[in-house]
Amino acid sequence: MAFNFTAFTYIVALIGDAFLIFFAIFHVIAFDELKTDYKNPIDQCNSLNPLVLPEYLLHIFLNLLFLFCGEWFSLCINIPLIAYHIWRYKNRPVMSGPGLYDPTTVLKTDTLYRNMREGWIKLAVYLISFFYYIYGMVYSLIST
Template sequence: MAFTFAAFCYMLTLVLCASLIFFVIWHIIAFDELRTDFKNPIDQGNPARARERLKNIERICCLLRKLVVPEYSIHGLFCLMFLCAAEWVTLGLNIPLLFYHLWRYFHRPADGSEVMYDAVSIMNADILNYCQKESWCKLAFYLLSFFYYLYRLFLQPCLHLPQPQPTLSLGPIFYVAWRSPAPPPRPFVTKYE
């Protein structure tokens, strides 16, 4: 069994992809919490809870912001590793999400103080729906990627097995037969030795 740099990349990617799945699940739970808090009719008319709700929203947005750069960095590391390992198909599958992450990072709010998930703008129903759909799509992508990386990890040693050499067989029909080399001859041993 050969241990190559590509196999190492797939092993590291499996572990990091599991962490990305947990990041995205946390995003989905946080957005669902914001949505249910936004739609709660009991607290809408209670001014005493308004300050507490605002602090809760700011806390959730602060935690969401802390996960953005690690998620983008880990995914960028995936692409860099697969580029160095010359895993072109895997790199091609990851490039669209990398471009989306770059676009999303460089098109953050104009003031530049926040990466994204501002406490005021996140409560807009359209933005909240967009963020939740984005998280569900990322979860699907990371889950499919996880199983693809697992498949490629187990397939990787099989790709580097020594291949049998072709031998030319001249029979009634000329063809090239693929067969393994013959075993070495056994030494002649008599019964009485």
């Protein structure tokens, strides 16, 4: 059993993916609170908008590690979500600061359900990735 760059990449990806899972869970809980009127839209957007760029940058960083170590399958399963993140950030509402969520439009029914569905899909992708990263780490540690 040898420790190589691929194993290191998967270990970092596991830790990073755990943070991404927490971001996705927070996203789902935040929009559920907004749907049930526990929080107002301004407070909700102020708590969600600062987390958008760290989530995107962490996800891109993990995939850069996969690119550098030549883990093409791990990279390929994440490329659609990276493309969606880029598209989503390019088509965000006009705002003064970074983030995706505008307090004036976040309570519209279609926007609210789209954001909740996005959170659940991201959570599913990150959970599947987490278990694949465990497999990749174990495989890279055993095979070398």
